[in-house]
Structure formats: structure tokens, C-alpha cells
Amino acid sequence: MTIPDSTILLDHFLKWEAERRGDVYLTQLYPDGAVVDYTWGMVGDQARRGAAYLASLGLPAGSHIALLGART
Template sequence: MTIPDSATLLGFFLKHETEQRDKTYLIQPLPDGTVVAYSWSEVGNQARRMATYFQSLGLPKGSRVALLGRNSAHWTIADLATSMAGMVSVPLFPMYSGISARYALGHHGNDLLVVGKPTQQFRR
């Protein structure tokens, strides 16, 4: 993978991953009150593995990947993975109505849907 211009989100990430591999990048609170800290290198490793999986599906570059989930560390990792795979993220959020989600999925012609894990932390 070539390193993109640091003006892009992926380029910014790759630059910082190189410069501060072991520093904390993302912190994810868990339902039991604990938190998990992910370093730049851990996020990069997970994103690359996910990007490799996306590519193994045989989808062409530019394919649209819908990401459905709450704001979390893994949503960010999935977004980075989508970019690393040369694909385009289409964010969907749980608060979308069925009509809004159907419009976003239909309008963008998504090729893949990634669904995040719900947690008890976010009860309505």
C-alpha cells in the first residue's frame, strides 16, 4: 500500500501510526465500566486485517461498504479498513429510521454491509 497524502484521513492515520506507534489512539469504554486503549499500531493491525478480508471478497476498488453501528473504536477501525481496501464507507447509524437507512443503502448501491455489535451500555 502506498502512503496517501496526509491531507486525507487515511494519510493522517498512516503518518501518525508511523510516528507514534505505541501511543494511545482510541479508547473504548465497555459496559462494565472498564476501558480498552488501542495504540496506533494496534488500530493499524486490525484495520489491515479487516481490509485484507474485504479484498478477499473479490469486491472491486471503489465498492461501497455500509458501516452500521454506534460511535466506537471498532467503527473507526472499520472505516479505516474500508479506505485501506480502496473502498468507500457509507456510514449508517442506529438512530436512522428504516426509511433513511433504506434510502442510504439504495442510493449508494452498497456492496457490503458491516454491522457493529450492540452493547448494553446504550439502552433506550
């Protein structure tokens, strides 16, 4: 599968998710010493769940949304 240069970042993510669903996408190190591997498939599933939740809120189009992380 080739991706044209004009594609957006999401297109690239979806390509890698489809091709490498079970491969590690990132490894998260936690302050308590825990190490968790997240696969392309896990990250895609989490993103879709988050998007579905935001859509369920019924916010108007163009609403400003902030996402905060514990270590950001």
C-alpha cells in the same frame, strides 16, 4: 516529517501511526465497565486486517460496503 495541506486523512493517520505506534490512539469504555486502550499500531493493524478480508471477498470495484458497530 511535514505533511502538505493537500494530503488525505489516511496520510495523516499513517504519519501518526509511524511516529507514535505504541501511543494510545483511543480509549474504549464498554457497558460492562471494561476500559481498553487502543494504540495507533493496534488500530492500523486492525484496519489492515479488515481491508484484507474485504479484498479477499472478490467483490467488484465500487461495491457498497456497510460497517456496523455495537454502539453506533
